[in-house]
Amino acid sequence: MLQARIADRVPGRQLALVFLDVDNFKLINDDFGHDAGNEFLKHVARGISRFCGGEDIVARVGGDEFVIALTRYAVAEMVSDVKAIMATISEPIHVHGNTMAAHVSAGIYVMSDEGATVEEALNRAEVTLYESKIDGKNRVSLFSRELDERMRNRRELEDLVQHATAIEGFELHYQPLLSAADESCVGFEALLRLRDRQGAYVPPTTFVPIAESMGLIAAIGKWGIVEAARTAATWPSDTFVSVNLSVRQFYDQTLVSTVSDALKESGLAPYRLELEVTESMLMEDTEGIAEQLRSLKALGVSVAMDDFGTGYSSLAYLWQFGFDKLKIDRSFVSALEKDEHRARQILSTIIMLAHQLGMKVTAEEIETVRQAEILCGLACDQFQGYLFGRLAPASGMTSVFASSGTSRISLENVD
The missing domain is CATH 3.30.70.270 (Reverse transcriptase/Diguanylate cyclase domain)
Structure with a gap:
């Protein structure tokens, strides 16, 4: 018919x-x-x-x-x-x-x-x-033809993410975090990477939302925790690894056991694992996430608030969750290039607030010597960005450790 x-x-x-x-x-x-x-x-x-x-x-x-x-x-x-x-x-x-x-x-x-x-x-x-x-x-x-092409590309990406999840085909690359005091390497942030079938890397901003919509991000996140702990256990004992969490990893109430098992199986000391959450995640289910964060801290791991300054930047969140570290959102660091005076005032306030609450502060996306000098003068604790080191697979960590402690710039206080 x-x-x-x-x-x-x-x-x-x-x-x-x-x-x-x-x-x-x-x-x-x-x-x-x-x-x-x-x-x-x-x-x-x-x-x-x-x-x-x-x-x-x-x-x-x-x-x-x-x-x-x-x-x-x-x-x-x-x-x-x-x-x-x-x-x-x-x-x-x-x-x-x-x-x-x-x-x-x-x-x-x-x-x-x-x-x-x-x-x-x-x-x-x-x-x-x-x-x-x-x-x-x-x-x-x-x-429309454009929509058809876009959906065809999405289906290919979905197949790629599905396959990578099934065979543990993701990669972790690591970016160094340096002490602002002497530029020694104190740790690394583990960041998820995925290659397409031609071997090129797919941007995380592309594949992570797809993994979330497919309900796979929790499984991928679990693999990331286990792999990061296993890799970090081979590093010097005075370095840590930082892993980003997705809100979906909190939903099934298995996150604490996943972290506990990863620490036991790898032999990584709990204090050498740092878990990063964003403020927007806390707004999803404040009490449910708070309970699990308290359990994670009871294991001895550190918890950091990532991208601070992009949400409500609520003092109540900092007080309630007892974070060990604040990671200043990259937008404030890059703002130093546009309006240095105003950006310095904001950065100074954030750093002083964190220190008053007993937290360390990491500044991300540092790309210029001037940015590093200003942040050092404001008593920022740790640096991260292309100025100090780009992402590298685990196999590239040996050269980083060999060169850590070598000063690239003079980090003197800036008025």
Whole structure:
């Protein structure tokens, strides 16, 4: 029937395939039961039917997935009707004394004269739906060649991340942290890296969000902790390793046991492991994360607040969580090049506050001698950045240790 409709389009009117999917439908079944879930699907069907006429075709193609063959005079009219359908479905309904509400996402593929088959058209509509899902849900997207290319690249990246997770194909590279007092190497930050199939590195800003959306970041983070501890155990005993945590690593309540096991298996002394969290993470589940951070500190590891200054920079967070270190966000360091006087005032305040609370301070992304001189004059404790050392795999650490302590610049106090 759909094939015939595509072949017999009315002149002057356009045909589109619309793929709709209920966002987080599983939660409705889990919270209210399958009978209530079936009632919600009927609600979805009624919402679709309300805006579909005799020339339109509606089909349920999956548990909570619907396809509409929509005939309209203009694309804008199609988008308007789909948005109206979505708004109607979003209205709460009452079933067996319970109030249920959910949104839907939609993808629209407008049929053209290029001769796409039904299967190809459905695939393009579904790909467009997927774009709406990853773009935040409760959205409608229109198919385009650019979108198709973007989604194809994303699927390739998803396959790459999935494969790397399965075979532990990620890498850890390390950037040195130096003492501001004498430029001796005191530790390294472990940073996740991933190669594509051609051997080039994929930017973390690209693959980390994909790993998070796929629910794989906790497994990857666990591997990172274990690998970093194993590697750091081979370094001199007066150096530490710092590992970034994702908020998702706190969700399943296994983070503390993961860290404990990694320390035992590697033989790394707890004080030589530093775990970094961001302020935005603490806003997700303050009490749940606080409890786990307290347990981690009880193991003897250090906890640092990363990117300080990008969130609320709440004094309450610093007080409540008892951090051992603050890592000043790179934006304040780079601001020294634009407005040195104002940036120095802010940096001075942050460093004094941290020291009053018994915390050390690390400045990141130091790239110039002048930045290092100013930060040293402000009593910053540790330096990190390209001025002192770039990222290197674990195999490159030997040369770093051999050269540590060699002064590159004169770190004298600056008024």
